[in-house]
Amino acid sequence: MSDPVELLDPLAVSDPQPNPDCDVCGALFKQWQAAKEPKSPLHNPSRALDLAVEIRRHHGSVREARR
Numbered sequence: 691m692s693d694p695v696e697l698l699d700p701l702a703v704s705d706p707q708p709n710p711d712c713d714v715c716g717a718l719f720k721q722w723q724a725a726k727e728p729k730s731p732l733h734n735p736s737r738a739l740d741l742a743v744e745i746r747r748h749h750g751s752v753r754e755a756r757r
């Protein structure tokens with residue numbers, strides 16, 4: 691960890707890849723789509739970033755702590 695992570699524009703971050711068989715990912719992905727959509731009443735860029743991270747962490751995270 692050198693530099694602190696800055697808040698990035700969610701549109702500049704690659705789209706998260708939800709697992710199609712996972713309901714949690716699906717729900718997170720819908721929220722992410724709404725949060726990243728500027729015209730959406732739910733538009734919230736920082737929330738979109740959080741959701742994208744959450745989706746990525748939900749499966750196959752390299753650094754996910756296991757107990």
Ligand SMILES: [Zn+2]
Pocket residue numbers: 709712713714715716748749
């Ligand atoms: Zn999932």
